[in-house]
Amino acid sequence: MQLVSGDANLREKVVHQLRIEIVSGEMPPGTVCSVPSLARTLGISTTPIREALLQLTSDGLLQPMRNRGFRVVDPSLDELRGIFEVRAQLETSAFRKLVRMGAENLSELQALADAIAASVETGDVPRYLAADRAFHAELLALAGNEVLADIVLRLRDRMRLYGIRSPHGLARQKSSVPEHYRIIEIIKQGLEDEAEALMASHIMAWEPIFTEAIAQRNAQATN
Template sequence: MQENLRERILKQLRSEIISGESPPGTLYSVPALSAELNVSTTPVREALLELANTGLVEPVRNRGFRVSRPTKKQLHDLFDMRDLLELQAAKLMMDNASCDTEMLREYAREIEQAVNDDDVRAYLIADRSFHDALFAASGNELLAQTALAFRDRMRLFGIRSGAGIDRQRESVEEHYRIIDLIEAGEKDELLKLLHYHIRSWEPIFAAALEKDALRHRKKRTLES
């Protein structure tokens, strides 16, 4: 029961951070968040410590945890690692021929519905489930866990911008195409599509991150 509560809080906070609802610099106080969620401090602290281990937040002495502000280089490195790991997982999946495409289609429909409803949080949950299923189908548990961990560290700056919304809409058909290529056994085409599926988000996130960094620099200048 306690573990389930921690997981629920972890998922909520992770979603808030990676979707930009809690922007860089946001401070999470364990007592305040516990009171807001009407839970004890233990699962809240455990969830924030796990987020700190992934680099999404950083501890602030006697105050709580602050949402971290990644650099453009860190963002690029994350994309490199995702590209490497997710394509390797796809290669293994195709070699194993063990992917449950019916489950993927259900997630793809959830992604489509979330985009139609303009529900970014639902989109993120369904998209994470879709790709987690792909990783699991690789048959390499450590690779699957690592690939998912890198996805969970990705900050989706600009996902609500015009370019971000357009990219969400574009990705709907890509998820269905991924399934079709798996079923057809088209390994090379699948890898090409997954590479595009991952890297096409990078310029959107990078532009929004730079915009946020500029605002942060201006704010610090005014405060100094």
Template sequence: MSADDGTTVKLPSFRGRRNLRQEITETLRGAVIAGEMTPGAVYSAPSLAEQFGVSPTPVREALLDLAKEGLVEVVRNKGFRVTALSPKELDDITELRALIEPPTVRRITEQGVSAKAIKQLRPLAAGIEKAAARRDFIAHVTIDMQFHLALLELADNPRLLETVRSLRTSSRIYGLRELPDGDALFDSSHEHAELLDLVEAGDADGAEALMRRHIGHVRGIWSEKNLTEDPS
């Protein structure tokens, strides 16, 4: 699908799928966070709907949901413009995540996590690796968010969970498509299974340290390609 400036983004078809609005919202959210939808570019609901294989209505509703999250902004009579974040803004988000997520993972590990909960998280960790291997960046970002929010949900703190959800939704990982095979994205994807191993083993020190490194690795993926470039 092309934006007004000719920028293209590869999106899946949703013909015959249920819960269209939710699925489309998650996919478009992942596309924005992964940088697959270009910052500053304007996309129309009918054009996106054509690629999804659905009517424009659920796509427009999904884009309005993303507008409430600050991922896009409405451009009257044209469509929706993808918002951009500066390196400083992304650094601020990373700093806040580092203050919240590693100590929360430590507390979760110290409290103990049931075998059932670990078992439920394993397929998500595997899904992240598979998405990275096939370079499906939208799926990678989407499943990654599901994994981390499901893990943090074990802390039983809804306000904390919503704060992290908001921070992660506000993040951007620019330059994924330019990464060569076997680069940082793949190293980062392997860390999810390793994190579960540490949590399952009750290694709070190791789990906290890995979570801190993991956030740094994700930050490094976009900064390596875009540190000198302000996407705004």
């Protein structure tokens, strides 16, 4: 875990860092986080650590444990599938609205698509996750519905990207690169009919990878 630099946004930086580690599986389900331990590791005071852990608890990623700290929650397969279903419905609707509206400035999306491509090239999974989340957050912001954006990002942050480093997961990261650029082209050209199908497949292509990884993990646990 890298040290977090000190400034007024320490809490947000800690939230971002821990979220990436939890979602990517670097901090696996069952891991117990304590305020003093994290404060020592990151070299900062306990206050932003405590606030960050409470925020992640509110987001459904952690569960408080009496006198022990906070435990990383393990979502069920049914919950994961439900998140996929709702995300696909909400994000496809928002994307179609954005394509219909159009957008004048897509420079941030272009920069994030480039960051995604670079992270895949170098095999940097945490960077990929951060850039991909930021790309989708920017799409939702451009669609202009703050409530929907908040709901979708909270759902996304409750997911666990099991299998993201598996051969199938790495291949999916690579195949997602041109999809991000295509999303930008669809907005530029106003291709509303293509928008919904692309966004749905872009999201749902991850589901079998995650569910396969969960099934393998459960099988290993019973052996």
